[in-house]
Amino acid sequence: MRIGLVCPYAFDVPGGVQFHIRDLAEYFIAQGHMVSVLAPVDDDDAELPAYVTSCGRAVPVRYNGSVARLTFGPVTSSRVSRWLEEGEFDVLHLHEPVTPSASLMALWASSEPVVATFHTSNLRSRAMHAANPLLRPSTEKIRARIAVSEEARRTVVRHLGGDAYIIPNGVDTRRFAPDGAATQWTGTPERPTLAFLGRLDEPRKGLAVLLEAMPAILDALPGARLIVAGPGEIDEISARLDPRVRSATEFLGAVSEDDKVALLRSADVYIAPQTGGESFGIVLVEAMAAGAPVVASDLEAFIAVLGDGPAGRTFPVGDSSALAVTVIDLIGSPEERQRLRDLGLRRARSFDWNVVAGRVMAVYETVIEGADHSPVDPVLRAGLLSRLRWPLRGEA
Structure with missing residues (x-):
C-alpha cells in the first residue's frame, strides 16, 4: 500500500504528534508498505529520515496553551501539490487537518481517499468554532476520522460534526x-x-x-x-x-x-x-x-x-x-x-503499535474499499470493527 502521512508541525522539533507520525510511518515501512511523510521543518539543515519530505520552514504560532511551529503560503502549497502528484498514494492520512498548516493545505489539494487523525482536546476553541463554516466543505472530503481519545472525539463532534473512531497513540513497548x-x-x-x-x-x-x-x-x-x-x-x-x-x-x-x-x-x-x-x-x-x-x-x-x-x-x-x-x-x-x-x-x-497500527490499517482498508459512510455506520464489516475497537478501561 502507498501511504501518505502529513504532519502540520515542524518534524525536527520534538512533540507528541511528530513522534506518533514517525512511529506509525516506521511501523508500516517495516511491514512492507511504501510510506512518505510531508512536514514543515524548523531548521533547513536538520537531518530528516529518508521517508520525510520538507514542505517549507516553520514559524511559531501560539496555540492551545503551547507554541506550534507551522507553515503556510504559496511555497508550501506548491510543495504539497507536487508531493501529492508524485506520491500517487492509495490513502492520504492527515494529522490535525484543520490546523492552518501542511495538513489543511493537503486536504484542499487532495483527490485521494482521506483519513484524518485529531489529536487535540479543546472543547472551548473559539477559532475552530468560528472557522467551521469555512472548513466544512473541505472536511467533507474526509472519509474516516480518528480521534486519539474520547476528549479529542468530543472536540471533533462539537466543532466539526460527525463522529470518529477512537484509536489511541501508540508506543513501542x-x-x-x-x-x-x-x-x-x-x-x-x-x-x-x-x-x-x-x-x-x-x-x-x-x-x-x-x-x-x-x-x-x-x-x-x-x-x-x-x-x-x-x-x-x-x-x-x-x-x-x-x-x-x-x-x-x-x-x-x-x-x-x-x-x-x-x-x-x-x-x-x-x-x-x-x-x-x-x-x-x-x-x-x-x-x-x-x-x-x-x-x-x-x-x-x-x-x-x-x-x-x-x-x-x-x-x-x-x-x-x-x-x-x-x-x-x-x-x-x-x-x-x-x-x-x-x-x-x-x-x-x-497501546503497543502492534495493536494500534492494526486499527489504523483497518481504517485505511475500509476507506480504500470505498466505504465513504460514517465510521459508526452499522454496515461496517464486523471483522474490521472488532480490530478498531478501543480497549475497555481496565483491559490489558
Whole structure:
C-alpha cells in the first residue's frame, strides 16, 4: 500500500504528534508498505529520515496553551501539490487537518481517499468554532476520522460534526521494557527518584504544581531527588526555587530518546502533574511500559489511559498538597509500587503499535474499499470493527 502521512508541525522539533507520525510511518515501512511523510521543518539543515519530505520552514504560532511551529503560503502549497502528484498514494492520512498548516493545505489539494487523525482536546476553541463554516466543505472530503481519545472525539463532534473512531497513540513497548540495568538516576530506599518529563515553558505541563509539592515531600523524604527533563529556561526556574528544593532537583534539559527511556526505567515514581489541554497522555504509557509507577493529575484523558485498574494513582488537578501526600504514601509502600508496576506493564501493552497500527490499517482498508459512510455506520464489516475497537478501561 502507498501511504501518505502529513504532519502540520515542524518534524525536527520534538512533540507528541511528530513522534506518533514517525512511529506509525516506521511501523508500516517495516511491514512492507511504501510510506512518505510531508512536514514543515524548523531548521533547513536538520537531518530528516529518508521517508520525510520538507514542505517549507516553520514559524511559531501560539496555540492551545503551547507554541506550534507551522507553515503556510504559496511555497508550501506548491510543495504539497507536487508531493501529492508524485506520491500517487492509495490513502492520504492527515494529522490535525484543520490546523492552518501542511495538513489543511493537503486536504484542499487532495483527490485521494482521506483519513484524518485529531489529536487535540479543546472543547472551548473559539477559532475552530468560528472557522467551521469555512472548513466544512473541505472536511467533507474526509472519509474516516480518528480521534486519539474520547476528549479529542468530543472536540471533533462539537466543532466539526460527525463522529470518529477512537484509536489511541501508540508506543513501542519493547523499547521501554525494563532491563534492570542501573543508571545515574536509579533510586535507592534512602534516595528515591521522582521523574518529570515535559516542556518547562508550558504552564499546562504542571511543573509548578510539582515544585510546590516538593517541600512537603522533602519533609517526609529528605533524601528524595527530582529529575526534570525537558526544554525550557532552566536557570530562570531554578533561581526561584527554595534552596532545599533546588538542591534536590536536577534539570537535564532536552534529552535523547535513549536517556528518556533510561530515566523512566530508573524512576521510583513518575509524576504527571498536567493541569489541562491533554487529549491523551503518551508519556504515561511510556512510563508504564518502562515499569515506573505513575502518579498523575485526574484529567479525564489520564484516567482513561490508566484504565479501571487503575494502573496508577491520581490526585486533583493543581492540588500540590494532594500530590505530595500521594507521592509520600507511594514511596513508603514498596509493595504498592510493585503492584502498580505490574498493572502498568500489562496496561501499556494495550497501546503497543502492534495493536494500534492494526486499527489504523483497518481504517485505511475500509476507506480504500470505498466505504465513504460514517465510521459508526452499522454496515461496517464486523471483522474490521472488532480490530478498531478501543480497549475497555481496565483491559490489558
